[in-house]
Structure formats: structure tokens, C-alpha cells
Amino acid sequence: MADLRFLIVDDFSTMRRIVRNLLKEIGHGDADEAEDGVVALHKLRNGKFDFVVSDINMPNMNGFELLSQIKADDKLKHIPVLMVTAEARKEDIIAAAQGGAAGYIVKPFTKATLEEKLANIFKKMGL
Amino acid sequence: MSHDNQDNTSTEMFQRLGAITRQLHDALNQLGYTPVLKDTVDELPDARSRLEYIARLTGEAAEKVLNRVDEAKAEQERVIDSSRQLVETIRGVPGLKWAMPELLEWSEKIQQGAERTDHHLTEIMMAQDFHDLTGQVIKKVVSLAATIEEQLVQLLLHAAPQVLTDTDAKKVAEVAATPALNGPVVDPEGRTDVVTDQAGVDDLLASLGF
Numbered sequence: 006m007a008d009l010r011f012l013i014v015d016d017f018s019t020m021r022r023i024v025r026n027l028l029k030e031i032g033h034g035d036a037d038e039a040e041d042g043v044v045a046l047h048k049l050r051n052g053k054f055d056f057v058v059s060d061i062n063m064p065n066m067n068g069f070e071l072l073s074q075i076k077a078d079d080k081l082k083h084i085p086v087l088m089v090t091a092e093a094r095k096e097d098i099i100a101a102a103q104g105g106a107a108g109y110i111v112k113p114f115t116k117a118t119l120e121e122k123l124a125n126i127f128k129k130m131g132l
Numbered sequence: 133m134s135h136d137n138q139d140n141t142s143t144e145m146f147q148r149l150g151a152i153t154r155q156l157h158d159a160l161n162q163l164g165y166t167p168v169l170k171d172t173v174d175e176l177p178d179a180r181s182r183l184e185y186i187a188r189l190t191g192e193a194a195e196k197v198l199n200r201v202d203e204a205k206a207e208q209e210r211v212i213d214s215s216r217q218l219v220e221t222i223r224g225v226p227g228l229k230w231a232m233p234e235l236l237e238w239s240e241k242i243q244q245g246a247e248r249t250d251h252h253l254t255e256i257m258m259a260q261d262f263h264d265l266t267g268q269v270i271k272k273v274v275s276l277a278a279t280i281e282e283q284l285v286q287l288l289l290h291a292a293p294q295v296l297t298d299t300d301a302k303k304v305a306e307v308a309a310t311p312a313l314n315g316p317v318v319d320p321e322g323r324t325d326v327v328t329d330q331a332g333v334d335d336l337l338a339s340l341g342f
Contacts, residue, residue: 017191017264017267018191018195019263019264022195022198023261026202027258091264091268091316093327093328093332095326096325098327098333098336102340109333109337110330111329111332113258113265115258118330
């Protein structure tokens with residue numbers, strides 16, 4: 006698999022760091038971080054990213070708005086977005102799936118869960 | 133129920149609420165509770181700042197743990213690499229393997245132990261997600277406290293406007309206007325609108341064909 010560049014979006018630096026370290030352990034060491042949807046969208050439009058891992062509850066622009074903006078942008082809509090969030094409401098999970106999220110992980114999660122969801126998404130992408 | 137009946141019920145309800153509010157207003161003044169209410173309003177910002185202090189300190193503690201875990205994992209990686217090389221070297225020299233079998237055994241144990249420690253370190257790292265989860269709950273409580281404070285200020289403005297300054301009211305309104313984030317479900321028991329774990333998420337998405 007070619008080296009993929011990840012963008013990790015979460016307003017908590019602790020969680021960004023945990024996801025970044027986990028991705029590195031799984032074999033994806035190329036990652037950048039954004040603290041909310043606004044910063045993430047700016048980075049996505051000004052850089053090259055292959056995958057987004059995003060929280061939902063964030064100030065300025067939440068994960069749903071970010072997902073919607075990515076899917077509405079012809080240059081970005083091909084990028085898979087994996088939601089990693091504390092939101093456990095069924096309506097949120099359904100909204101994320103209908104909005105085009107590639108996967109949904111509820112916090113707290115394990116390394117095995119992240120690994121499994123990434124593998125499923127890569128398989129669908131043909132990677 | 134007809135539209136007229138609904139209107140009558142609503143009017144009656146609002147009249148009752150109005151009466152209760154008036155009674156509360158009179159009771160506060162007559163019983164001398166206005167200063168108590170003012171004290172409560174004054175204490176709420178302190179409660180908010182204490183919660184924010186907890187959030188900040190737990191965040192700093194989590195960062196310290198992550199720093200140490202990063203350092204320990206790097207060291208552990210070196211031990212794993214070195215012990216792996218040692219095992220390969222011993223296995224590649226038949227005379228050495230037979231002359232000192234315990235050397236190979238110990239080297240393998242070092243390698244396995246280092247791998248187990250690395251796994252424990254990953255678990256310690258993952259456990260720091262408490263900061264994100266508790267932080268979101270604290271933000272929600274802080275927002276709730278701001279809303280209660282705003283409501284109490286409004287009550288005071290009506291009951292005893294002389295005890296509040298315009299700055300008090302403006303400051304509180306600004307804090308309460310900050311949108312509250314939803315965050316984790318603290319007590320999912322008895323709720324059907326939430327899932328409790330990742331299996332619940334996967335089942336829900338699978339049932340919908342995703």
C-alpha cells in the first residue's frame with residue numbers, strides 16, 4: 006500500500022496525539038493535525054491528504070459540517086472520512102453514514118477497532 | 133382535541149405559570165432570599181472556573197503521561213530490535229546455541245518481554261483518552277452552569293434590579309450564549325436513542341445497509 010497522508014481533526018490535543026501515535030503503530034506515520042473543521046478544511050484545500058479522521062463535537066466547525074463541506078467539494082470528495090467521536094446517539098451515527106462518512110468509531114476505542122475500520126475502508130477503496 | 137381547546141389549555145397554562153412566577157417573586161422579596169440568590173449568582177462563575185481548572189490540570193497530566201509513553205516506547209523499540217538481532221545471531225551459530233542454550237532462551241525472553249511492555253505502553257496511551265471524554269462533559273456542565281446563572285440573573289433583574297449591575301447581566305448573557313457541545317453519554321441505561329459500544333454502532337450501520 007502506498008504511503009497515505011492522514012489529517013487528524015479533534016479539538017482535544019490529547020486525542021489528536023493518541024490517534025497519531027496509533028496510526029504510526031499501524032504503519033501510517035505521515036499525518037498532520039487540525040483542531041477544528043475550519044482549520045481542517047483550510048489544510049485540505051492547501052495540501053495533499055488521502056484520509057481524514059475526524060471528531061464530531063468541535064467549536065467553529067463541527068465534524069458533520071466538515072464532512073458535508075468535503076463531500077460538496079469536487080477536489081476533496083474522494084477523500085474517505087472516518088468519524089471518531091464520543092457521540093453515541095443513533096441519529097448522529099445515521100447522519101454520519103448518510104452524509105458520506107466512510108466509517109464511525111465511538112470513543113473510547115481500541116487500537117484493534119481503529120485497525121479493523123481502516124482495513125475495511127482500504128478494502129472498499131481497493132488499496 | 134380541537135384547536136380552540138388547545139388555545140384555551142395553553143392560555144390557562146401560561147396564566148398559571150405567570151401566577152407561580154409572581155408568587156415566587158413575592159416570596160423571594162418577603163422572605164429576604166434576594167441576597168441569597170445574589171450570592172448564588174456570584175458563586176456560579178467560581179464553580180465554573182473550578183471545573184475549568186480540573187479540565188486544564190487533567191489535560192496537563194494526560195500530556196505528561198503521553199510524553200513519558202513516547203520516550204518509553206522509543207527505548208522499548210530499541211530493546212526489541214537489539215534482542216531480535218541477538219536471537220538471530222545466536223541461532224545462526226550452531227556451536228553457540230548448543231554450548232549455551234540458556235543464552236538463546238534469555239534473549240528470546242527479553243524480546244518477548246519488551247514486546248509485552250510495548251503493548252502495555254500502548255494501553256497506557258489509550259487510557260489518556262479520559263481527558264477528551266471528561267473534558268467534553270466538563271464543558272457541558274460549565275455551559276449548563278452559565279445558563280442557570282443567566283436565568284437567575286434574569287430572576288434577580290425582575291425581583292431586585294438594584295442588586296445587579298448592567299455589566300453583571302451582560303457578562304452572564306455572553307457566557308450563556310456560548311453554544312453547548314453534546315459530548316459523551318454519561319448514563320446510557322434505559323435509553324433507546326443511544327448505543328453503548330462499538331458493536332452497537334456496527335450493528336446499527338449494518339441494519340441500515342451501510
